Amino acid sequence: xxxxxxxxxxxxxxxxxxxxxxxxxxxxxxxxxxxxxxxxxxxxxxxxxxxxxxxxxxxxxxxxxxxxxxxxxxxxxxxxxxxxxxxxxxxxxxxxxxxxxxxxxxxxxxx
Amino acid sequence: xxxxxxxxxxxxxxxxxxxxxxxxxxxxxxxxxxxxxxxxxxxxxxxxxxxxxxxxxxxxxxxxxxxxxxxxxxxxxxxxxxxxxxxxxxxxxxxxxxxxxxxxxxxxxxxxxxxxxxxxxxxxxxxxxxxxxxxxxxxxxxxxxxxxxxxxxxxxxxxxxxxxxxxxxxxxxxxxxxxxxxxxxxxxxxxxxxxxxxxxxxxxxxxxxxxxxxxxxxxxxxxxxxxxxxxxxxxxxxxxx
Numbered sequence: 001x002x003x004x005x006x007x008x009x010x011x012x013x014x015x016x017x018x019x020x021x022x023x024x025x026x027x028x029x030x031x032x033x034x035x036x037x038x039x040x041x042x043x044x045x046x047x048x049x050x051x052x053x054x055x056x057x058x059x060x061x062x063x064x065x066x067x068x069x070x071x072x073x074x075x076x077x078x079x080x081x082x083x084x085x086x087x088x089x090x091x092x093x094x095x096x097x098x099x100x101x102x103x104x105x106x107x108x109x110x111x
Numbered sequence: 112x113x114x115x116x117x118x119x120x121x122x123x124x125x126x127x128x129x130x131x132x133x134x135x136x137x138x139x140x141x142x143x144x145x146x147x148x149x150x151x152x153x154x155x156x157x158x159x160x161x162x163x164x165x166x167x168x169x170x171x172x173x174x175x176x177x178x179x180x181x182x183x184x185x186x187x188x189x190x191x192x193x194x195x196x197x198x199x200x201x202x203x204x205x206x207x208x209x210x211x212x213x214x215x216x217x218x219x220x221x222x223x224x225x226x227x228x229x230x231x232x233x234x235x236x237x238x239x240x241x242x243x244x245x246x247x248x249x250x251x252x253x254x255x256x257x258x259x260x261x262x263x264x265x266x267x268x269x270x271x272x273x274x275x276x277x278x279x280x281x282x283x284x285x286x287x288x289x290x291x292x293x294x295x296x297x298x299x300x301x302x303x304x305x306x307x308x309x310x311x312x313x314x315x316x317x318x319x320x321x322x323x324x325x326x327x328x329x330x331x332x333x334x335x336x337x338x339x340x341x342x343x344x345x346x347x348x349x350x351x352x
Binding site: 095096097098099100101102104105108 | 213214217218221243244245249253256257259260263
């Protein structure tokens with residue numbers, strides 16, 4: 001179960017949009033371009049979301065100009081907040097099965 | 112030139128015009144008892160016995176012992192020998208569903224696939240595999256990804272598919288479109304027992320005989336008879352696919 005702090009992070013401007021856009025691995029720069037977020041804010045949000053395990057550093061890929069770039073992918077499918085009884089926040093992580101198949105499949109398309 | 116993988120099943124390779132297209136995925140559909148698992152056992156067993164090709168058998172339905180008994184009951188006497196020496200690798204339901212943790216089995220499996228050691232794979236059944244996905248979209252996407260992974264690793268694959276009706280004229284699942292080949296096994300009750308038929312409805316890149324052929328299951332497994340003219344169950348213009 002996650003803490004209420006997680007809600008704070010989720011509530012920050014652009015956080016939800018970033019999670020929505022990171023179904024497939026994407027770089028901070030591409031996120032910033034796609035969602036029209038200032039790049040500094042984008043990095044800050046990525047750090048916060050990563051700290052709460054909502055987002056993960058997926059890989060360091062080689063860019064066209066042969067630089068290493070970090071790509072991020074969301075680690076969560078659903079967050080449920082329950083106010084009944086006492087406050088509970090459940091984070092449903094992405095399925096490991098789909099993750100592994102995605103990973104294996106992505107390795108194919110790289111080669 | 113298209114490379115073919117022979118099933119080694121009497122009559123079936125002939126109606127396939129030589130065999131299954133190498134590295135493709137073929138769906139084997141049929142009612143319970145139609146012979147899907149036997150066809151799959153035979154495909155893997157023949158691979159080792161006749162063609163020196165190693166195989167992987169994934170079963171969500173049975174455990175290793177059930178498979179061995181099924182294989183030996185139809186005369187595949189060296190099944191356990193092949194399993195012991197590694198020519199046939201079995202992932203049975205106990206392994207695949209261990210602690211409800213399919214993802215760790217999947218990881219081992221994916222490593223096996225990348226080893227290049229194996230040429231043939233059976234997945235029994237596709238429906239069970241698809242339980243690990245949430246919705247139709249995921250099921251389709253991950254079936255396609257899996258077939259891509261299998262193809263890239265040089266595995267010619269059979270997947271079994273439970274079929275509700277005798278004839279697939281209704282309710283053709285999307286998995287039939289997403290796979291390279293479709294083989295239907297059909298059984299109908301008769302006065303004297305049961306009649307069995309095999310129908311290769313589709314095989315991408317391969318010119319196949321699309322008639323429905325009688326088959327039998329006996330000692331030695333499945334035999335398909337090429338004498339199709341002896342009977343007719345369906346008018347040609349009623350073909351559902």
